[in-house]
Amino acid sequence: MATHAGQRQAVVAQNVANADTPGYVGRDLPSFQEMYAPSESGTLMQRATRSGHMHGSTEGTMEGVMREDRSFAAPDGNTVSIETEMMRATEAKRQHDRSLAIYKSAMNVIRSSLGRQ
Structure with a gap:
Protein backbone atom coordinates (compact mmCIF):
# COMPACT_ATOMS: atom_id res chain seq x y z
CA MET A 1 0.00 0.00 0.00
CA ALA A 2 2.88 2.37 0.80
CA THR A 3 4.51 1.61 -2.56
CA HIS A 4 1.26 2.28 -4.39
CA ALA A 5 0.83 5.57 -2.52
CA GLY A 6 4.38 6.62 -3.38
CA GLN A 7 3.93 5.79 -7.04
CA ARG A 8 0.64 7.65 -7.16
CA GLN A 9 2.30 10.67 -5.53
CA ALA A 10 4.99 10.57 -8.24
CA VAL A 11 2.31 10.60 -10.95
CA VAL A 12 0.59 13.55 -9.25
CA ALA A 13 3.91 15.42 -9.05
CA GLN A 14 4.54 14.82 -12.75
CA ASN A 15 1.05 16.11 -13.58
CA VAL A 16 1.58 19.26 -11.49
CA ALA A 17 4.98 19.85 -13.08
CA ASN A 18 3.33 19.75 -16.53
CA ALA A 19 0.27 21.79 -15.58
CA ASP A 20 1.26 24.58 -18.02
CA THR A 21 2.49 22.35 -20.86
CA PRO A 22 0.18 22.72 -23.87
CA GLY A 23 -1.33 19.41 -24.95
CA TYR A 24 -0.15 17.49 -21.87
CA VAL A 25 -2.62 14.78 -20.85
CA GLY A 26 -2.68 14.12 -17.11
CA ARG A 27 -2.32 10.57 -15.84
CA ASP A 28 -3.51 8.69 -12.80
CA ASP A 69 -7.30 11.54 -17.15
CA ARG A 70 -9.37 13.59 -19.58
CA SER A 71 -11.99 14.77 -17.07
CA PHE A 72 -10.81 18.36 -17.52
CA ALA A 73 -9.42 20.14 -20.58
CA ALA A 74 -8.09 23.67 -20.93
CA PRO A 75 -8.27 25.53 -24.27
CA ASP A 76 -4.61 24.62 -24.97
CA GLY A 77 -5.39 20.90 -24.64
CA ASN A 78 -3.84 20.46 -21.20
CA THR A 79 -5.97 18.18 -19.02
CA VAL A 80 -4.34 18.86 -15.63
CA SER A 81 -6.46 20.49 -12.95
CA ILE A 82 -4.35 21.69 -10.02
CA GLU A 83 -7.31 21.32 -7.64
CA THR A 84 -7.84 17.70 -8.67
CA GLU A 85 -4.14 16.95 -8.34
CA MET A 86 -4.04 18.41 -4.83
CA MET A 87 -6.95 16.17 -3.85
CA ARG A 88 -5.11 13.16 -5.29
CA ALA A 89 -1.93 14.13 -3.45
CA THR A 90 -3.86 14.33 -0.18
CA GLU A 91 -5.45 10.95 -0.83
CA ALA A 92 -2.02 9.42 -1.55
CA LYS A 93 -0.61 10.88 1.68
CA ARG A 94 -3.50 9.46 3.70
CA GLN A 95 -3.01 6.07 2.08
CA HIS A 96 0.70 6.16 2.86
CA ASP A 97 0.08 7.18 6.48
CA ARG A 98 -2.49 4.37 6.82
CA SER A 99 -0.07 1.79 5.46
CA LEU A 100 2.63 2.91 7.89
CA ALA A 101 0.18 2.71 10.80
CA ILE A 102 -0.75 -0.85 9.78
CA TYR A 103 2.94 -1.78 9.53
CA LYS A 104 3.66 -0.25 12.94
CA SER A 105 0.77 -2.15 14.53
CA ALA A 106 1.98 -5.41 13.01
CA MET A 107 5.49 -4.76 14.32
CA ASN A 108 4.07 -4.09 17.80
CA VAL A 109 2.21 -7.41 17.71
CA ILE A 110 5.39 -9.23 16.69
CA ARG A 111 7.42 -7.49 19.39
CA SER A 112 4.79 -8.34 22.01
CA SER A 113 4.78 -11.98 20.97
CA LEU A 114 8.58 -12.04 21.39
CA GLY A 115 8.30 -10.45 24.80
CA ARG A 116 9.95 -7.17 23.82
CA GLN A 117 8.53 -3.73 24.33
Whole structure:
Protein backbone atom coordinates (compact mmCIF):
# COMPACT_ATOMS: atom_id res chain seq x y z
CA MET A 1 0.00 0.00 0.00
CA ALA A 2 2.88 2.37 0.80
CA THR A 3 4.51 1.61 -2.56
CA HIS A 4 1.26 2.28 -4.39
CA ALA A 5 0.83 5.57 -2.52
CA GLY A 6 4.38 6.62 -3.38
CA GLN A 7 3.93 5.79 -7.04
CA ARG A 8 0.64 7.65 -7.16
CA GLN A 9 2.30 10.67 -5.53
CA ALA A 10 4.99 10.57 -8.24
CA VAL A 11 2.31 10.60 -10.95
CA VAL A 12 0.59 13.55 -9.25
CA ALA A 13 3.91 15.42 -9.05
CA GLN A 14 4.54 14.82 -12.75
CA ASN A 15 1.05 16.11 -13.58
CA VAL A 16 1.58 19.26 -11.49
CA ALA A 17 4.98 19.85 -13.08
CA ASN A 18 3.33 19.75 -16.53
CA ALA A 19 0.27 21.79 -15.58
CA ASP A 20 1.26 24.58 -18.02
CA THR A 21 2.49 22.35 -20.86
CA PRO A 22 0.18 22.72 -23.87
CA GLY A 23 -1.33 19.41 -24.95
CA TYR A 24 -0.15 17.49 -21.87
CA VAL A 25 -2.62 14.78 -20.85
CA GLY A 26 -2.68 14.12 -17.11
CA ARG A 27 -2.32 10.57 -15.84
CA ASP A 28 -3.51 8.69 -12.80
CA LEU A 29 -3.26 5.25 -11.25
CA PRO A 30 -6.25 3.14 -10.30
CA SER A 31 -7.01 2.99 -6.60
CA PHE A 32 -5.24 0.45 -4.41
CA GLN A 33 -8.45 -1.57 -4.17
CA GLU A 34 -8.80 -1.73 -7.97
CA MET A 35 -5.15 -2.67 -8.46
CA TYR A 36 -5.14 -5.57 -6.04
CA ALA A 37 -8.70 -6.85 -6.34
CA PRO A 38 -9.00 -10.61 -6.86
CA SER A 39 -9.60 -11.78 -10.41
CA GLU A 40 -12.97 -13.12 -11.57
CA SER A 41 -11.93 -16.57 -10.37
CA GLY A 42 -11.52 -15.13 -6.86
CA THR A 43 -7.75 -15.57 -6.65
CA LEU A 44 -4.96 -13.06 -6.51
CA MET A 45 -2.56 -13.37 -9.43
CA GLN A 46 1.19 -12.96 -9.09
CA ARG A 47 2.54 -9.89 -10.81
CA ALA A 48 6.00 -9.33 -12.27
CA THR A 49 6.94 -5.77 -11.44
CA ARG A 50 10.37 -5.94 -13.09
CA SER A 51 11.74 -7.64 -16.16
CA GLY A 52 13.99 -9.80 -13.93
CA HIS A 53 11.05 -11.51 -12.22
CA MET A 54 10.68 -15.11 -13.31
CA HIS A 55 6.98 -15.72 -12.66
CA GLY A 56 3.89 -13.63 -12.79
CA SER A 57 2.15 -11.46 -15.27
CA THR A 58 3.49 -8.07 -16.34
CA GLU A 59 -0.11 -6.97 -16.76
CA GLY A 60 -1.20 -4.96 -13.77
CA THR A 61 2.15 -3.29 -13.14
CA MET A 62 1.99 0.41 -12.37
CA GLU A 63 3.23 1.37 -15.84
CA GLY A 64 0.77 -0.99 -17.49
CA VAL A 65 -2.30 0.33 -15.69
CA MET A 66 -1.57 4.05 -15.71
CA ARG A 67 -4.47 5.75 -17.40
CA GLU A 68 -5.01 9.12 -18.94
CA ASP A 69 -7.30 11.54 -17.15
CA ARG A 70 -9.37 13.59 -19.58
CA SER A 71 -11.99 14.77 -17.07
CA PHE A 72 -10.81 18.36 -17.52
CA ALA A 73 -9.42 20.14 -20.58
CA ALA A 74 -8.09 23.67 -20.93
CA PRO A 75 -8.27 25.53 -24.27
CA ASP A 76 -4.61 24.62 -24.97
CA GLY A 77 -5.39 20.90 -24.64
CA ASN A 78 -3.84 20.46 -21.20
CA THR A 79 -5.97 18.18 -19.02
CA VAL A 80 -4.34 18.86 -15.63
CA SER A 81 -6.46 20.49 -12.95
CA ILE A 82 -4.35 21.69 -10.02
CA GLU A 83 -7.31 21.32 -7.64
CA THR A 84 -7.84 17.70 -8.67
CA GLU A 85 -4.14 16.95 -8.34
CA MET A 86 -4.04 18.41 -4.83
CA MET A 87 -6.95 16.17 -3.85
CA ARG A 88 -5.11 13.16 -5.29
CA ALA A 89 -1.93 14.13 -3.45
CA THR A 90 -3.86 14.33 -0.18
CA GLU A 91 -5.45 10.95 -0.83
CA ALA A 92 -2.02 9.42 -1.55
CA LYS A 93 -0.61 10.88 1.68
CA ARG A 94 -3.50 9.46 3.70
CA GLN A 95 -3.01 6.07 2.08
CA HIS A 96 0.70 6.16 2.86
CA ASP A 97 0.08 7.18 6.48
CA ARG A 98 -2.49 4.37 6.82
CA SER A 99 -0.07 1.79 5.46
CA LEU A 100 2.63 2.91 7.89
CA ALA A 101 0.18 2.71 10.80
CA ILE A 102 -0.75 -0.85 9.78
CA TYR A 103 2.94 -1.78 9.53
CA LYS A 104 3.66 -0.25 12.94
CA SER A 105 0.77 -2.15 14.53
CA ALA A 106 1.98 -5.41 13.01
CA MET A 107 5.49 -4.76 14.32
CA ASN A 108 4.07 -4.09 17.80
CA VAL A 109 2.21 -7.41 17.71
CA ILE A 110 5.39 -9.23 16.69
CA ARG A 111 7.42 -7.49 19.39
CA SER A 112 4.79 -8.34 22.01
CA SER A 113 4.78 -11.98 20.97
CA LEU A 114 8.58 -12.04 21.39
CA GLY A 115 8.30 -10.45 24.80
CA ARG A 116 9.95 -7.17 23.82
CA GLN A 117 8.53 -3.73 24.33
